[in-house]
Amino acid sequence: MSKNALPPGIEAPRTLDGQLCFALYSANLAMGKLYRQLLADLELTYPQYLVMLVLWEGDGITVSELGERLFLDSATLTPLLKRLQTAGLVQRTRGTRDERQVIVTLTDEGRVLREKAGQVPVDVFCATGCEIDEVVGLKSQLEKLRAGLIDTNNA
Amino acid sequence: MSKNALPPGIEAPRTLDGQLCFALYSANLAMGKLYRQLLADLELTYPQYLVMLVLWEGDGITVSELGERLFLDSATLTPLLKRLQTAGLVQRTRGTRDERQVIVTLTDEGRVLREKAGQVPVDVFCATGCEIDEVVGLKSQLEKLRAGLIDTNNA
DNA sequence: GGATATTCAATTGCAAGCGATTGAATTGTG
DNA sequence: CACAATTCAATCGCTTGCAATTGAATATCC
Numbered sequence: 001m002s003k004n005a006l007p008p009g010i011e012a013p014r015t016l017d018g019q020l021c022f023a024l025y026s027a028n029l030a031m032g033k034l035y036r037q038l039l040a041d042l043e044l045t046y047p048q049y050l051v052m053l054v055l056w057e058g059d060g061i062t063v064s065e066l067g068e069r070l071f072l073d074s075a076t077l078t079p080l081l082k083r084l085q086t087a088g089l090v091q092r093t094r095g096t097r098d099e100r101q102v103i104v105t106l107t108d109e110g111r112v113l114r115e116k117a118g119q120v121p122v123d124v125f126c127a128t129g130c131e132i133d134e135v136v137g138l139k140s141q142l143e144k145l146r147a148g149l150i151d152t153n154n155a
Numbered sequence: 156m157s158k159n160a161l162p163p164g165i166e167a168p169r170t171l172d173g174q175l176c177f178a179l180y181s182a183n184l185a186m187g188k189l190y191r192q193l194l195a196d197l198e199l200t201y202p203q204y205l206v207m208l209v210l211w212e213g214d215g216i217t218v219s220e221l222g223e224r225l226f227l228d229s230a231t232l233t234p235l236l237k238r239l240q241t242a243g244l245v246q247r248t249r250g251t252r253d254e255r256q257v258i259v260t261l262t263d264e265g266r267v268l269r270e271k272a273g274q275v276p277v278d279v280f281c282a283t284g285c286e287i288d289e290v291v292g293l294k295s296q297l298e299k300l301r302a303g304l305i306d307t308n309n310a
Numbered sequence: 311g312g313a314t315a316t317t318c319a320a321t322t323g324c325a326a327g328c329g330a331t332t333g334a335a336t337t338g339t340g
Numbered sequence: 341c342a343c344a345a346t347t348c349a350a351t352c353g354c355t356t357g358c359a360a361t362t363g364a365a366t367a368t369c370c
Contacts, residue, residue, distance in 0.1 A: 012276035012277045012280065013276055014208075014211070014212075014276070015208070015212055016205065016208045016209050016212065016224060016225075019208070019276060019279075019294075020279070020280075020283070020290050020293060020294045020297075021186050021190065021201075021205075021279060022205060022208075023293075023294045023295075023297035023298050023301065024179070024182060024183050024186055024297055025183060025186070025201075025205065026225070026226045026301050027179060027297040027298075027300050027301040027304070028179050028180060028183040029226055029227075029327080030226065030300075030301045030304035030305050030308070031176050031179055031180070031300075031304060032327085032328090033304075033308055033328085034304050034307065034308060035176065036328085036329090037308070045355065045356080046176075046180075046356090047355080047356060047357090048355090050171065050176075050177060050180065053169075053170070053171045053174070053177075054171050056169070057169075057170055057171065062318085062319090063318080063319060063320095064317090064318065064319085069171060070171075070181070071181045071184055071185070072184075072356095072357075072358090073319095073357085073358075073359095074318075074319050074320065074321095075319095075320080075321080075322090075357075075358060075359080075360090076356065076357050076358070077319090078319065078320055078321080079320095079321095079355085079356085080355080080356075083355080094319095095318095098317090098318085098365075098366070099318095099364080099365060099366090100317065100318040100319065100364070100365045100366070101317095101318065101319080101365095102318085102319060102320095121167035121168055121169070121174065122167045124174075124175070124176060125167065125175075126307075127303065127304055127307040127308075128175070128300055128303045128304060128307075129299075129300075129302070129303025129304075129306060129307065130299065130300060130303060134296065134299075135175050137296075138175060138178075138293075138296045138297070138300065139174075139175045139178045140178075141289065141292075141293045141296070142175075142178035142179055142182040142293070143178050143182070144284075144285065144289075145182050145185075145186075145283055145284075145285060145293065146178065146181050146182040146185045147284075148282065148283045148284025148285060149182070149185035149186060149188075149189050149282055149283060149284075150185050151284060152189065152281075152282040152283075152284065153185070153188055153189060153192070153282075184357080187357085187358095188358085191358085191359090200325065200326080201326090202325080202326060202327090203325090217348085217349090218348080218349060218350095219347090219348065219349085227326095227327075227328090228327090228328075228329095228349095229348075229349050229350065229351095230327070230328055230329080230330090230349095230350080230351080230352090231326065231327050231328070232349090233349065233350055233351080234325080234326085234350095234351095235325080235326075238325080249349095253335075253336070253347095253348085254334080254335060254336090254348095255334070255335045255336070255347065255348040255349065256335095256347095256348065256349080257348085257349060257350095311370105312369100312370090313368105313369090313370090314367100314368080314369080314370100315366100315367080315368070315369090316365100316366080316367070316368085317364100317365080317366070317367085318363100318364085318365080318366090319362105319363095319364090319365105320361100320362080320363085320364100321360100321361080321362075321363100322359100322360085322361080322362095323358100323359095323360095324357100324358090324359095325356100325357085325358095326355105326356080326357080327354100327355085327356080328353105328354090328355095329352105329353095329354090330351100330352085330353090331350100331351080331352080332349100332350080332351075332352100333348100333349095333350085333351100334347100334348085334349090334350105335346100335347080335348080335349105336345100336346080336347070336348095337344100337345080337346070337347085338343100338344085338345075338346085339342100339343085339344080339345095340341105340342090340343090340344100
């Protein structure tokens with residue numbers, strides 16, 4: 001059962017540019033391209049940067065916990081974390097209490113990288129060409145959308 | 156030169172959840188998962204569906220034109236179009252006037268699929284859990300963001 | 311305790327997405 | 341006309357992202 005219906009007289013869009021999904025899809029692609037440039041110096045990809053953001057907030061967490069934060073699963077995270085480990089930014093150790101778990105920890109090098117990454121959010125904000133209020137509002141609208149979509153997916 | 160700076164006293168966010176990029180990234184992932192479900196019957200992936208949307212608006216266009224609409228390049232589109240061709244939805248023919256170009260045309264089967272896809276946008280709207288006004292506003296905000304980002308990328 | 315179910319990370323196979331390059335066709339310029 | 345520059349699609353190599361499965365460790369239930 002859907003929460004809401006289209007109001008009478010309103011037609012669902014049939015064109016690419018009429019769709020919310022495409023605005024979301026293409027804005028996300030554009031954001032990814034921006035980050036690729038900004039992260040080139042750090043030798044991080046965009047998803048790798050998101051993982052590092054979580055770890056900079058607090059490391060020593062499991063792959064599952066990382067996945068819950070990022071809405072990703074082990075099929076995506078395991079190879080990504082191996083690459084971060086190869087890059088020397090992260091350590092992966094089996095949990096002692098529960099040997100099924102893998103605990104992800106920052107290396108010193110990984111911690112140091114945080115400083116180098118400090119300018120990235122500022123540069124991103126500048127690149128948006130939006131006012132701060134717009135960015136804040138857009139973020140919360142996207143979070144609401146995400147919540148609605150996830151809610152529907154699990155219904 | 157950036158269009159705007161952070162207002163004094165406002166700090167750039169350092170957390171994952173403080174970032175616009177992550178809201179965008181994760182909302183886009185959630186949207187992709189929804190579309191995967193909705194498109195399963197049609198045996199289309201999400202990007203393939205976007206390509207079909209363009210072609211349903213008007214086919215007989217080149218790979219480049221498709222790429223301009225979708226903000227994708229041939230490295231992404233060529234393999235995708237080959238899969239659509241294998242699926243019998245699309246024809247690819249070298250241009251006669253300019254043999255560098257490849258013209259993408261719908262097959263009858265591809266045209267028929269349009270009807271089956273008619274319910275998708277309605278279902279997506281329902282799944283958002285948002286009001287129509289919110290969706291419309293969010294779409295235009297995302298388009299503005301996209302424009303700003305692309306503008307910056309090409310600066 | 312022992313069988314069963316669940317949880318966790320890893321793996322496989324596939325489809326994007328893109329930087330970089332290639333080769334062919336066309337355009338532009340002298 | 342000839343030759344350089346440009347355009348176009350295709351290709352290569354790499355990194356996501358995910359459904360489905362696997363195997364090991366743990367939890368649950370009788």
